[in-house]
Amino acid sequence: MAKDKKFVEAITSMDEDFAQWYTDIVRKADLADYSSVRGCMIIRPYGYAIWERIQGELDRRFKETGHENVYMPMFIPESLLQKEKDHVEGFAPEVAWITHGGSEQLTERLCVRPTSETLFCDHYKNIVQSYRDLPKLYNQWCSVVRWEKTTRPFLRTVEFLWQEGHTVHATAEEAEEETLRMLNVYASFCEEVLAIPVVKGRKTEKEKFAGAKATYTIESLMHDGKALQSGTSHNFGDGFARAFGIQYLDKDNQLKYAHQTSWGVTTRLIGALIMVHGDDSGLVLPPRVAPVQLVIIPVQQHVEGVLEKAYELRERLSRVCRVKVDDSDRMPGWKFSEHEMRGIPLRLEVGPKDIEKNQVVLVKRENREKLFVSMEDLETMIPRLMDDIQKSLYNKALKHMEERTFTAKDLDELERKINEKQGFIKAMWCGDEACEDKVKERTSATARCIPFEQEITGDKCLCCGKDAKHMVIWGRAY
RNA sequence: CGAGGUGUAGCGCAGUUGGUAGCGCGCUUGGUUUGGGACCAAGAUGCCGGGGGUUCGAGUCCUCUCACCUCGACCA
Numbered sequence A: 001m002a003k004d005k006k007f008v009e010a011i012t013s014m015d016e017d018f019a020q021w022y023t024d025i026v027r028k029a030d031l032a033d034y035s036s037v038r039g040c041m042i043i044r045p046y047g048y049a050i051w052e053r054i055q056g057e058l059d060r061r062f063k064e065t066g067h068e069n070v071y072m073p074m075f076i077p078e079s080l081l082q083k084e085k086d087h088v089e090g091f092a093p094e095v096a097w098i099t100h101g102g103s104e105q106l107t108e109r110l111c112v113r114p115t116s117e118t119l120f121c122d123h124y125k126n127i128v129q130s131y132r133d134l135p136k137l138y139n140q141w142c143s144v145v146r147w148e149k150t151t152r153p154f155l156r157t158v159e160f161l162w163q164e165g166h167t168v169h170a171t172a173e174e175a176e177e178e179t180l181r182m183l184n185v186y187a188s189f190c191e192e193v194l195a196i197p198v199v200k201g202r203k204t205e206k207e208k209f210a211g212a213k214a215t216y217t218i219e220s221l222m223h224d225g226k227a228l229q230s231g232t233s234h235n236f237g238d239g240f241a242r243a244f245g246i247q248y249l250d251k252d253n254q255l256k257y258a259h260q261t262s263w264g265v266t267t268r269l270i271g272a273l274i275m276v277h278g279d280d281s282g283l284v285l286p287p288r289v290a291p292v293q294l295v296i297i298p299v300q301q302h303v304e305g306v307l308e309k310a311y312e313l314r315e316r317l318s319r320v321c322r323v324k325v326d327d328s329d330r331m332p333g334w335k336f337s338e339h340e341m342r343g344i345p346l347r348l349e350v351g352p353k354d355i356e357k358n359q360v361v362l363v364k365r366e367n368r369e370k371l372f373v374s375m376e377d378l379e380t381m382i383p384r385l386m387d388d389i390q391k392s393l394y395n396k397a398l399k400h401m402e403e404r405t406f407t408a409k410d411l412d413e414l415e416r417k418i419n420e421k422q423g424f425i426k427a428m429w430c431g432d433e434a435c436e437d438k439v440k441e442r443t444s445a446t447a448r449c450i451p452f453e454q455e456i457t458g459d460k461c462l463c464c465g466k467d468a469k470h471m472v473i474w475g476r477a478y
Numbered sequence B: 001c002g003a004g005g006u007g008u009a010g011c012g013c014a015g016u017u018g019g020u021a022g023c024g025c026g027c028u029u030g031g032u033u034u035g036g037g038a039c040c041a042a043g044a045u046g047c048c049g050g051g052g053g054u055u056c057g058a059g060u061c062c063u064c065u066c067a068c069c070u071c072g073a074c075c076a
Helices: A018-028 A045-064 A085-094 A117-127 A172-192 A239-244 A268-277 A306-317 A332-341 A352-357 A375-403 A411-420 A433-443
Strands: A032-034 A041-043 A075-077 A096-101 A104-112 A136-145 A159-169 A199-202 A214-221 A227-237 A247-249 A255-257 A259-266 A294-298 A323-325 A346-350 A359-364 A370-374 A405-407 A424-429 A446-451 A470-475
Touching: A018 A032, A018 A268, A041 A045, A045 A136, A045 A159, A045 A172, A045 A268, A085 A239, A117 A136, A117 A159, A117 A239, A117 A259, A159 A172, A172 A199, A172 A214, A172 A227, A172 A259, A214 A268, A214 A375, A214 A446, A214 A470, A227 A239, A227 A268, A239 A259, A259 A268, A268 A375, A294 A306, A294 A332, A306 A323, A306 A346, A306 A352, A306 A375, A332 A346, A346 A352, A346 A375, A352 A359, A359 A375, A370 A375, A375 A405, A411 A424, A411 A433, A411 A470, A424 A446, A433 A446
Parallel strands: A294 A323, A294 A346, A405 A424
Antiparallel strands: A032 A041, A075 A104, A096 A104, A136 A159, A159 A259, A199 A214, A199 A446, A214 A227, A227 A259, A247 A255, A346 A359, A359 A370, A424 A470, A446 A470
16 A cells, blocks of 8 residues: 555554544545434535446446336335235344324334335336336435444445336346346446446355345455445346236236346445545545546645636646646645545646646646646546556456455365455355354355356365355455 | 443543643634645634532532444344
């Protein structure tokens, strides 16, 4: 990480205390603040701007793959929530209940949605009659509530923002295709926009979503070697359709159950951005997700012509990037630190000396590399630099993930390696949940996923020694 | 839900044996400054988390309570 001398002591070093480092960034980069509601945070303008970037990029990809946005109620009648047995069992412990409307007790309790499968199903039941009605490809942007006991800004809060896609299809094949298509949308979004490499795979039975036939996941690795589930896509088969009676008349005049999927990502992705790219000076944002890509810092801004030049550059460069001028009356050094904490990819310094030489100073956030660039070259230079930074951040993260991916042939080795250095551990598994439990008990690592790209590292289960069925990535997770 | 910790100015903290509240940062005003968190001067800011007690007197002692943080068990 940044060996450069630390200019400001506002953020705890990540080697000293990773959790504190994380919290410091959340607050110093103005992403979020604590609220007066337990476990709920206030997403501040800068944090919300990042979410809007994420929303914009994802929403475009959803539309490109044929999805439409809708909005469902925030409340679910208790009877509706209970229709699918596994689903309600999975969520019951963490739902918030509304018992009163005004001063009157409700005849039926309402739950504040922890997820909206049941609402979508209830609606699909009404609008799906014929194979001609299928598929239905809906998505909604909303917040959901899960009464979590332990919370952390962005990573786990009682209320959080997300999108949930819910689709209905005629056949099992189409549903499976959709499930994987959306997982791939998430994966390419994470890699291309957030510059976060991911491992794609399937969740084990134990880890899959309550009520799903199969859950697919993208897992990413944080700087401290802990895993973060960054997005999931579920294939429900016809389980919900049977519970809710979603049937359609097919071409062959047979009444058939529909097949469904759901998929979601949350504001947790902002936590991932912090923990994958951040350093001891603060947040580091990949240009494609940064609300501000270039900040112009006038130096000696009281000198005639300096501010004017800064505004002129803003005008010119706003055509090639998202740009801001910091013309507050802070010291330049203060501004440097401030915008580094906020992770702005590129800084442009312009002062009397530069104007005289018809140049500016560009400084890359990721490594503080300094470039002296002629005024004329900025329009061509800046977009190129953005691309370079984007790639460089991805490559750094990928290298880190590779360096922190180990293999283990048995439980002892897994335990030893994970205690030595946290990361992804590849190990063979027989498929038995008892072995999965034992791994967790011994090492507190869980099965992150069964990667699509299976790399056979042995033929025996790491735990029981019986014949192995899958290679699993294990890790301690957020 | 278990274990630990913290609540005093916007933030971080100090506050002795119980005697009526202080420091740093930030904030305001004026001036000098400006290429890595400038300096000087003058200011403003407190239901000491909340309730109840002990006491002539409580930030301080007792008691109850609430909130938040961190780490574990459960989860995106």
